[in-house]
Amino acid sequence: MVGFPIEAVRGKFPALSLTDKGRRRIYLDNPAGTQVPQAVADAVSRCLLTTNANLGGYFETTIAAQAVVDDAHQAMADFLGAASPGEIIIGANMTTLTYHMSRTLGRGFKPGDEIILTRMDHEGNVSPWLQLAEDLGLVVRWLPFDEKSWQVEEAKLADLLSDKTRLVALNYASNLTGSINRVKSLTAIAKQAGALVYVDAVQFAPHGLIDVSDLGCDFLICSAYKFFGPHMGILWGRRDVVEGLKPYKCRCSSNGLPERFELGTPQIELMAGLTAAVDYFAELGAAAGEGGSRRQKVARAFEVSIAFENPLAQRLIDGLSDISGLTIRGITDPKRLGDRVPTVSFTVEGIVPETVVRQMNAENIFLWSGHNYAWEIVHQLGIPAEQGVVRIGIAHYNTAGEIDETLESVHRVIAMLRQQRS
Numbered sequence: 001m002v003g004f005p006i007e008a009v010r011g012k013f014p015a016l017s018l019t020d021k022g023r024r025r026i027y028l029d030n031p032a033g034t035q036v037p038q039a040v041a042d043a044v045s046r047c048l049l050t051t052n053a054n055l056g057g058y059f060e061t062t063i064a065a066q067a068v069v070d071d072a073h074q075a076m077a078d079f080l081g082a083a084s085p086g087e088i089i090i091g092a093n094m095t096t097l098t099y100h101m102s103r104t105l106g107r108g109f110k111p112g113d114e115i116i117l118t119r120m121d122h123e124g125n126v127s128p129w130l131q132l133a134e135d136l137g138l139v140v141r142w143l144p145f146d147e148k149s150w151q152v153e154e155a156k157l158a159d160l161l162s163d164k165t166r167l168v169a170l171n172y173a174s175n176l177t178g179s180i181n182r183v184k185s186l187t188a189i190a191k192q193a194g195a196l197v198y199v200d201a202v203q204f205a206p207h208g209l210i211d212v213s214d215l216g217c218d219f220l221i222c223s224a225y226k227f228f229g230p231h232m233g234i235l236w237g238r239r240d241v242v243e244g245l246k247p248y249k250c251r252c253s254s255n256g257l258p259e260r261f262e263l264g265t266p267q268i269e270l271m272a273g274l275t276a277a278v279d280y281f282a283e284l285g286a287a288a289g290e291g292g293s294r295r296q297k298v299a300r301a302f303e304v305s306i307a308f309e310n311p312l313a314q315r316l317i318d319g320l321s322d323i324s325g326l327t328i329r330g331i332t333d334p335k336r337l338g339d340r341v342p343t344v345s346f347t348v349e350g351i352v353p354e355t356v357v358r359q360m361n362a363e364n365i366f367l368w369s370g371h372n373y374a375w376e377i378v379h380q381l382g383i384p385a386e387q388g389v390v391r392i393g394i395a396h397y398n399t400a401g402e403i404d405e406t407l408e409s410v411h412r413v414i415a416m417l418r419q420q421r422s
């Protein structure tokens with residue numbers, strides 16, 4: 001396998017060379033959103049300048065705009081391993097799409113039906129279902145995560161399933177702990193009980209190849225702005241499931257797939273950017289090996305990307321582990337690096353996360369504090385929700401030098417805050 005072309009990759013992202021008051025930016029806020037390659041911004045701009053029309057007409061630009069929309073669905077089908085572009089539903093973001101799909105699915109649920117939610121999920125995959133349960137009188141069963149493995153466990157899921165379970169909503173990777181769930185085996189167990197499985201892959205999508213046909217789930221959702229694309233969400237739904245659904249929609253709008261689920265005028269220019277984001281991965285894969293389909297190139301891109309990201313994550317974990325009183329809230333065992341994405345969250349005894357983050361932000365190291373909508377996780381761990389954690393999230397354009405600078409800053413800032421307290 002060829003190495004990861006970090007300099008060439010960084011050269012594609014104009015934002016990485018921006019400076020503020022002479023200080024370069026270190027972007028470690030990636031779980032909240034990544035920067036975009038020039039090609040993505042160019043595609044959005046080109047579409048607005050040359051292909052700006054609504055859909056369904058007979059003139060040049062409306063026909064071209066339809067092609068942009070079709071291309072984006074095909075690109076995402078390739079990215080996710082979907083059988084056809086008709087299974088790809090594109091919308092504003094993960095949360096909006098999930099609220100919409102939950103209401104659509106709710107049309108088939110009745111009082112007393114059960115749904116299973118996890119204590120590991122982002123609110124985007126919790127609140128829509130909780131409120132649906134309130135509206136319809138559904139019973140909510142909670143699946144905790146294991147505080148040793150940092151994953152949800154098959155046996156615990158099996159205990160919660162019954163012949164009344166209609167849906168299991170779970171995440172692929174956590175936006176706080178970074179741990180990756182065994183989605184395929186969890187799905188198999190839920191499917192045996194006849195439940196639908198809705199997977200939040202927002203945090204996994206930037207870090208690994210998704211194969212919806214292999215996972216066996218019914219729905220899988222992600223957000224393009226987490227994998228170098230524009231601000232939008234993408235929901236894959238298994239054809240035999242979505243074909244049978246009646247979404248809330250205008251009476252006169254198309255009943256086709258996926259149009260039935262895509263309300264109003266689509267974000268056509270962002271769809272152009274979405275295709276460019278998938279093509280960015282394909283280009284990376286093309287540089288890493290000979291030929292193949294777009295999907296095969298995307299797969300190769302993830303192989304080189306993972307091989308580059310994982311040592312960075314380990315470097316970060318090792319450096320943080322040296323700090324006394326600091327607790328990493330997630331997998332730290334180097335042997336289990338494959339069970340996590342490179343998002344590392346921590347708390348420090350006696351120190352409010354926001355104070356660390358504000359100081360590091362002032363040094364132009366971009367990262368987040370708080371619960372980051374992993375509301376259930378902070379509650380299960382007994383972390384005060386108003387404080388949360390410090391979260392450092394690596395993307396494949398980060399470098400070992402940036403990690404080292406960040407570690408120096410964490411050390412310095414914590415020492416300074418401790419000194420102020422004493």
Ligand SMILES: Cc1ncc(COP(=O)(O)O)c(C=O)c1O
Nearest residue numbers: 093094095122124175202203223
């Ligand atoms: C795991 C996870 N799920 C869902 C969301 C919500 O995504 P969106 O902003 O596209 O609604 C996020 C956003 O950070 C996330 O990290």
